[in-house]
Structure formats: structure tokens, C-alpha cells
Amino acid sequence: MFSQMVKIGIADTCFARVNMGEVAKAAALEYDSGVEIERYTVPGFKDLPVACKKLFEEYSCDVVVALGWVGKEDIDETCAHEANIGLIQCELMCSKHILKVFFHEKEALGDLDRQSEICKDRVQKHTVNALKLVEGKEVLSSWAGEGKRQGYTDAGKIK
Amino acid sequence: MFSQMVKIGIADTCFARVNMGEVAKAAALEYDSGVEIERYTVPGFKDLPVACKKLFEEYSCDVVVALGWVGKEDIDETCAHEANIGLIQCELMCSKHILKVFFHEKEALGDLDRQSEICKDRVQKHTVNALKLVEGKEVLSSWAGEGKRQGYTDAGKIK
Amino acid sequence: MFSQMVKIGIADTCFARVNMGEVAKAAALEYDSGVEIERYTVPGFKDLPVACKKLFEEYSCDVVVALGWVGKEDIDETCAHEANIGLIQCELMCSKHILKVFFHEKEALGDLDRQSEICKDRVQKHTVNALKLVEGKEVLSSWAGEGKRQGYTDAGKIK
Amino acid sequence: MFSQMVKIGIADTCFARVNMGEVAKAAALEYDSGVEIERYTVPGFKDLPVACKKLFEEYSCDVVVALGWVGKEDIDETCAHEANIGLIQCELMCSKHILKVFFHEKEALGDLDRQSEICKDRVQKHTVNALKLVEGKEVLSSWAGEGKRQGYTDAGKIK
Amino acid sequence: MFSQMVKIGIADTCFARVNMGEVAKAAALEYDSGVEIERYTVPGFKDLPVACKKLFEEYSCDVVVALGWVGKEDIDETCAHEANIGLIQCELMCSKHILKVFFHEKEALGDLDRQSEICKDRVQKHTVNALKLVEGKEVLSSWAGEGKRQGYTDAGKIK
Numbered sequence: 001m002f003s004q005m006v007k008i009g010i011a012d013t014c015f016a017r018v019n020m021g022e023v024a025k026a027a028a029l030e031y032d033s034g035v036e037i038e039r040y041t042v043p044g045f046k047d048l049p050v051a052c053k054k055l056f057e058e059y060s061c062d063v064v065v066a067l068g069w070v071g072k073e074d075i076d077e078t079c080a081h082e083a084n085i086g087l088i089q090c091e092l093m094c095s096k097h098i099l100k101v102f103f104h105e106k107e108a109l110g111d112l113d114r115q116s117e118i119c120k121d122r123v124q125k126h127t128v129n130a131l132k133l134v135e136g137k138e139v140l141s142s143w144a145g146e147g148k149r150q151g152y153t154d155a156g157k158i159k
Numbered sequence: 160m161f162s163q164m165v166k167i168g169i170a171d172t173c174f175a176r177v178n179m180g181e182v183a184k185a186a187a188l189e190y191d192s193g194v195e196i197e198r199y200t201v202p203g204f205k206d207l208p209v210a211c212k213k214l215f216e217e218y219s220c221d222v223v224v225a226l227g228w229v230g231k232e233d234i235d236e237t238c239a240h241e242a243n244i245g246l247i248q249c250e251l252m253c254s255k256h257i258l259k260v261f262f263h264e265k266e267a268l269g270d271l272d273r274q275s276e277i278c279k280d281r282v283q284k285h286t287v288n289a290l291k292l293v294e295g296k297e298v299l300s301s302w303a304g305e306g307k308r309q310g311y312t313d314a315g316k317i318k
Numbered sequence: 319m320f321s322q323m324v325k326i327g328i329a330d331t332c333f334a335r336v337n338m339g340e341v342a343k344a345a346a347l348e349y350d351s352g353v354e355i356e357r358y359t360v361p362g363f364k365d366l367p368v369a370c371k372k373l374f375e376e377y378s379c380d381v382v383v384a385l386g387w388v389g390k391e392d393i394d395e396t397c398a399h400e401a402n403i404g405l406i407q408c409e410l411m412c413s414k415h416i417l418k419v420f421f422h423e424k425e426a427l428g429d430l431d432r433q434s435e436i437c438k439d440r441v442q443k444h445t446v447n448a449l450k451l452v453e454g455k456e457v458l459s460s461w462a463g464e465g466k467r468q469g470y471t472d473a474g475k476i477k
Numbered sequence: 478m479f480s481q482m483v484k485i486g487i488a489d490t491c492f493a494r495v496n497m498g499e500v501a502k503a504a505a506l507e508y509d510s511g512v513e514i515e516r517y518t519v520p521g522f523k524d525l526p527v528a529c530k531k532l533f534e535e536y537s538c539d540v541v542v543a544l545g546w547v548g549k550e551d552i553d554e555t556c557a558h559e560a561n562i563g564l565i566q567c568e569l570m571c572s573k574h575i576l577k578v579f580f581h582e583k584e585a586l587g588d589l590d591r592q593s594e595i596c597k598d599r600v601q602k603h604t605v606n607a608l609k610l611v612e613g614k615e616v617l618s619s620w621a622g623e624g625k626r627q628g629y630t631d632a633g634k635i636k
Numbered sequence: 637m638f639s640q641m642v643k644i645g646i647a648d649t650c651f652a653r654v655n656m657g658e659v660a661k662a663a664a665l666e667y668d669s670g671v672e673i674e675r676y677t678v679p680g681f682k683d684l685p686v687a688c689k690k691l692f693e694e695y696s697c698d699v700v701v702a703l704g705w706v707g708k709e710d711i712d713e714t715c716a717h718e719a720n721i722g723l724i725q726c727e728l729m730c731s732k733h734i735l736k737v738f739f740h741e742k743e744a745l746g747d748l749d750r751q752s753e754i755c756k757d758r759v760q761k762h763t764v765n766a767l768k769l770v771e772g773k774e775v776l777s778s779w780a781g782e783g784k785r786q787g788y789t790d791a792g793k794i795k
């Protein structure tokens with residue numbers, strides 16, 4: 001599928017309650033069996049920004065998926081905000097894309113099956129998005145304005 | 160209209176429910192049929208900052224319009240805040256303007272026609288603003304303090 | 319008044335409902351008729367940070383007044399917060415002062431005359447502050463701890 | 478345990494009500510008796526980011542644990558947010574991990590024994606995490622998605 | 637007390653209702669009569685970050701105390717947040733400590749004597765902290781975890 005080898009970084013956490021890294025790995029290989037993968041596991045999602053920086057600098061990744069699981073407390077949401085600011089800052093420093101894939105427990109409070117389901121769907125779709133972004137800046141343009149959603153069904157385009 | 164060729168970057172998303180990129184493209188060409196356009200489509204608006212950076216660095220754009228559609232949930236507003244911090248940071252790193260064009264669903268909750276209308280008006284006006292900024296730093300000075308609005312009618316100058 | 323020529327940048331917006339740029343220009347010339355002025359008008363206050371950066375880099379300004387008018391909605395306050403973070407970041411990148419002069423509609427909700435009055439007073443006082451900062455780091459020290467206010471009467475020193 | 482000498486930085490505060498630095502020191506030595514340690518004590522947790530930067534730049538640490546104790550007031554939470562943004566920014570500037578170990582008084586309001594207990598458990602576990610991160614990017618991968626918690630019992634993996 | 641000359645920067649504001657700069661100056665000289673002092677007065681506390689940067693770059697200060705007085709309105713708290721983010725960013729850019737000394741009016745609403753008292757105590761203690769930080773990274777370690785407070789009596793260590 002790619003004219004040259006693509007390397008995707010997968011950064012995940014011990015805090016998550018689903019093995020998001022394995023889900024991403026499987027999705028990447030299903031999309032392109034020849035893709036190279038670098039895994040980086042950190043304690044919590046606030047450790048993701050520098051892990052992504054190292055995946056770019058030390059492991060020459062072309063793109064990274066940063067996988068975070070956000071607890072239900074207010075402090076968790078604040079931490080997610082801090083992590084996202086750091087991830088965007090890292091993208092700007094490296095001029096490469098990081099797909100910021102966060103599942104928030106409050107999306108399905110108390111329903112563990114649904115939590116797992118939303119989380120996996122989001123990881124899978126964004127892993128494919130990551131690989132498409134490497135292919136070119138207009139590869140996703142056919143989906144522009146289509147109301148695409150990850151973790152849920154698409155909202156769709158307004159007629 | 161321009162003494163030399165101008166290149167505008169148009170960064171849009173798959174998350175949006177209106178094809179904001181196409182609206183911007185049409186508005187740019189209507190303002191100046193000779194303008195060069197580079198399109199970049201990303202999954203969601205948090206992916207816009209690095210896309211803009213690449214439009215400046217890799218595609219030599221003179222200015223970029225970053226087009227975001229913000230969902231109605233609190234988390235969407237938080238993400239929009241993160242994206243805007245990143246977009247301003249990108250402008251400072253590159254010393255070039257990015258017009259930060261965000262439509263928020265809560266501006267017209269549940270009224271899809273009105274959402275589309277506000278969104279398109281904002282994209283059109285800011286695309287023209289982007290091209291005017293490239294023409295010179297005082298091109299917009301005749302409108303200074305005039306209470307200009309995008310998406311709505313102007314608030315006007317206080318007499 | 320200055321041993322060498324001083325150049326002040328005046329960055330203002332089309333969003334404002336008062337021509338803050340003209341108010342600043344008059345105040346600067348009243349303080350020092352020989353001051354050089356560079357005007358830069360942008361659509362909204364989130365466009366001010368990079369305009370200030372360009373005023374320093376491309377127009378060699380010694381100091382800039384960044385003039386913003388903040389609407390009454392929550393989203394406007396969020397945007398003002400983003401702009402201010404960017405303006406401070408710009409100051410740190412350039413090692414030069416930007417006077418961050420923002421009028422908020424909620425300071426005098428619905429009273430347009432009072433809005434205009436507060437806004438103009440703040441612009442005038444901060445334009446003078448900007449020029450004093452260029453004169454030297456202890457020029458304002460005689461006012462230190464004096465409870466100075468812009469837009470309102472001074473709070474004064476606690477006896 | 479390490480093929481080459483590892484140096485861990487321990488940054489703590491006078492504001493804390495538990496000697497978090499000593500707890501970290503003991504945990505590091507228990508994990509690896511040969512580890513080198515650099516201690517840096519600052520007044521409050523907002524002073525931690527630059528202390529970490531100096532531990533990397535001037536003391537050549539491989540990793541740092543930044544230990545903060547957050548008071549119960551809203552202003553303390555805001556300060557913690559500012560400190561965390563700074564710590565992540567420092568990680569990105571230095572491309573090295575800082576474990577951001579913050580105890581918040583509101584986790585156990587008024588119960589000093591419980592406060593001390595949560596705090597110590599979190600410091601101990603994250604000190605070990607810090608040393609594991611230096612060993613390699615996949616050392617923690619066997620715990621990925623396991624719902625690991627510091628200060629509390631693990632949430633565990635969703636079946 | 638110091639083996640070589642130490643230079644402290646004192647950055648204060650005209651907004652404050654107490655001459656915090658003079659309080660810091662007296663405290664610095666009382667701690668070490670030979671210390672060198674550079675004063676920098678700005679209009680408001682959002683002007684402090686770049687003043688600190690200039691105190692490091694243009695005046696070769698070893699450390700700076702940034703002295704801010706925060707009004708009682710919500711907008712003042714937001715501005716304090718912006719200033720603190722900028723001050724931490726400045727510390728990271730310069731790899732030097734800035735003691736961020738902010739008094740908030742809401743700590744003693746309406747009681748001017750108490751406001752002055754808290755403010756002065758905080759300035760005095762943090763000026764000494766600043767000079768101790770220059771002496772070495774473990775000078776404050778004997779106070780680590782002691783629950784030190786500035787502006788109030790110490791919270792103390794948890795037994």
C-alpha cells in the first residue's frame with residue numbers, strides 16, 4: 001500500500017483498563033500487514049507527550065497514536081487537558097501527527113462493557129486515520145465534512 | 160489583485176458536518192481567481208495545529224484557514240480550547256497568520272439549517288480576511304473598531 | 319523625550335466596537351510627538367499574538383500595545399484567555415513588552431457609553447505605560463504599589 | 478540491574494507535609510541499591526519544573542520524580558495545573574521523563590493518616606515506574622491496560 | 637554569606653496596593669547586606685514574565701522574585717493564571733528560578749490591614765527562599781516536607 005516503509009508509534013498506559021496498545025497494533029497490521037510498529041508503554045496518560053517525542057526522535061516513527069484512558073474524577077479530566085496540550089505541543093515541535101485517542105469513563109459511567117466497546121472502536125478508527133495521514137494530506141479529503149465519529153456511529157453530513 | 164502569487168492553505172476535518180474546506184476554496188477563488196490553494200484534511204480539529212505547521216513548512220503557504228466544527232458536549236469545548244492554544248502557538252513559531260475558524264454547535268443547538276448557515280458565513284468571511292492579511296498589515300484598518308462579526312451580522316461601531 | 323527614536327506598534331481589531339487603534343495613536347503622539355507608529359489591524363483578538371510578533375520582527379517595534387475588545391459570551395472570555403497566553407508567549411520569544419489591553423463587555427453590560435469610556439481610558443493609560451517601559455525598567459517604580467488602575471480610578475495604596 | 482549507572486533526580490518541596498523526597502530516595506535504593514541520586518528541594522510545587530530542568534541539564538539525571546503536595550483550596554488546584562503544564566513542557570524540552578507525582582489533600586480531607594498513606598504509596602510506586610522507564614520503552618508493556626493505580630489499589634483490567 | 641556576588645531581580649507592579657518591591661528589597665538586604673539588586677516595575681502582573689526574562693538576559697540576575705497583587709474579580713484570577721503559566725515558561729527558557737509571589741485579595745476580602753500583612757510576610761519569606769535557592773539545590777532540604785507556608789503560619793509536618 002505504501003511506496004516506502006511506514007513506521008507507526010503506539011504509546012499506551014498502565015492506567016488504562018483496556019489493552020489499547022494491542023488493539024492499535026492489530027488495527028495497524030490489519031490495515032497494512034507490512035507496517036513497522038514501535039510500542040512505548042508509560043504509567044499514565046500525562047507521560048504520553050514525551051514518549052511520543054522519543055518515538056519520533058529516537059525511533060524515527062512517521063506518526064504516533066497516543067492512547068489514553070481517562071478516569072471519572074474531575075482531576076482526571078484536568079490531567080487529560082494537560083496531556084492534550086502537551087501532545088499538540090509535541091506535534092508542533094516535531095512537525096508530525098499524533099493521533100490523540102482518549103477514552104473518558106464518563107462517556108459510559110459504570111457500564112464496563114460499553115466502556116471497552118467505545119474505547120476499542122475509537123482506537124481502531126484512529127489507528128487507520130494515522131496511517132492515512134502518512135499517505136498524504138488529501139487522502140482524508142473525501143471524508144471532509146462527513147461528520148465522522150470515533151467510538152460512536154457517524155453524525156453524518158448536514159443535508 | 161496581488162503583485163505576486165499568493166498561496167492559501169485550507170485545513171479542514173472529517174469531524175465537521177459541513178464541507179468547510181470546499182466553502183473556503185470557493186470563497187478564496189471568488190475573491191481572487193488566481194490564488195493557489197493547498198488542502199489538508201485531518202480527522203478532528205485537534206489535528207489542525209500540526210497540519211497548519213506542515214502547510215507553512217512543507218507547502219510554503221502564506222496564510223492558512225483552520226476550519227473546525229465543535230460538538231455540543233463540554234469535552235468538545237475543552238478540545239477546541241486546546242486546539243486554539245496550539246494554533247496560536249503555531250502562528251508564533253511560523254510568524255504567519257492562521258485564521259482560526261470554529262463553528263460551535265451550541266450556537267444553534269438542534270437547528271441544523273442554522274448551524275450550516277452560520278458556519279458557511281464564518282468560513283467565507285474569514286477566508287477573505289486571510290487573503291486581506293497577506294496583502295498588508297493596514298488593509299483591514301478601514302474596518303478597525305467597526306464591530307465586524309463572522310457568522311452573524313456586524314455589531315457595528317459604538318456612536 | 320527619548321534620546322533615540324522610539325517605535326511603538328499598535329495592533330487592533332475589526333471585532334472591536336471602538337477604534338482602539340486611533341485612540342492609542344493619539345495617546346502616543348500626545349505623550350511624545352516624535353514617536354514612530356506602526357499600525358496592524360487583524361480580524362479578532364486571537365489574531366493579535368502573531369501580529370505583535372511581526373511588528374517586532376518585520377517592523378522593528380520597541381514595544382507593542384495589543385488592543386482587544388471581548389464580547390459578552392463565555393466563548394469570548396475563553397478566546398481572550400487563549401489570546402493572552404499567546405501574547406505572553408510572544409513577549410517571551412521576543413524579549414519585548416506587549417501591553418495587553420483588553421476591554422470586556424461584561425464590565426458594563428448594555429451601557430454602550432460606559433463601555434466606550436472604560437475602553438478609551440484603558441487604551442490611553444496603557445499606551446503611556448508602554449512608552450514609559452521603553453524609557454527604562456525603573457521609570458514606573460515611583461508608582462509601584464500605588465494601586466494604579468486602567469479604565470477606572472486608582473484603587474490606591476493601602477495605608 | 479542496569480548495564481550502566483542510572484541517575485535519578487528527586488525534586489521535592491518545603492510545602493509538602495510529608496518528606497516525599499526521603500520516601501522516594503528509600504524506594505529508589507530498595508529497587509536498585511546502586512542507583513545514583515540527586516536531590517533538589519524547592520519552596521512549592523510551582524518551583525518544580527525549572528528544578529527538573531536543572532537536574533537534567535546541570536546534574537545529568539536520566540529521569541526525575543517531581544513530588545508535589547497540593548493544598549485543599551481551589552487556588553492550590555489551579556497552581557497544580559500550572560505546575561503540570563510546566564513539567565510536561567520541561568519533558569518535551571529535554572526529551573526525558575519526569576514522573577509527576579502529586580498528592581491532593583482533597584483525596585482524604587481532614588484525615589492526616591490517610592493523606593500520608595496515599596502520598597507515600599504513590600511516591601513509592603512512581604519512583605519504581607521512573608526507574609523502569611529508564612530500562613526501556615517496553616518494560617512496562619506487560620502492565621499495559623491493567624488499570625494500575627498509585628496511592629490506591631489497582632482498578633484492574635476490564636474482562 | 638556567598639562565595640561570589642549574587643544578583644537578585646525584583647519585579648513588581650503599579651497595580652499592587654502595597655509596595656512589594658520595597659519589602660523584597662529590605663528582606664534581601666537583611667538576609668545578605670552584600671547582595672546586588674535590580675528592580676523592574678511594570679504596570680500589572682501579566683507584564684511580569686517578560687520583565688523577568690529581561691532581568692535574566694539583560695541584567696544577569698541569578699534569581700528573580702516576581703511580585704503580583706491579584707484583585708478580587710474572576711478576571712483577575714484568570715490573569716494570574718496566565719501570568720503564572722508565563723513565569724514558569726520563562727524559568728524553563730532561562731533555566732533559572734523565579735519565585736512566583738502572588739497575593740490574592742480574596743484571601744482577606746475587605747480587610748486591608750490583613751491583606752497588607754499576608755502580602756508582606758509572603759514577600760519576605762519568598763525573597764529569602766530565592767536567595768537560598770541560589771546557594772544550592774539542597775539548602776532547603778532540611779525543610780522538605782515541613783509544611784512551610786508563606787503569608788500564614790506553617791501547616792507543619794504530619795506526625
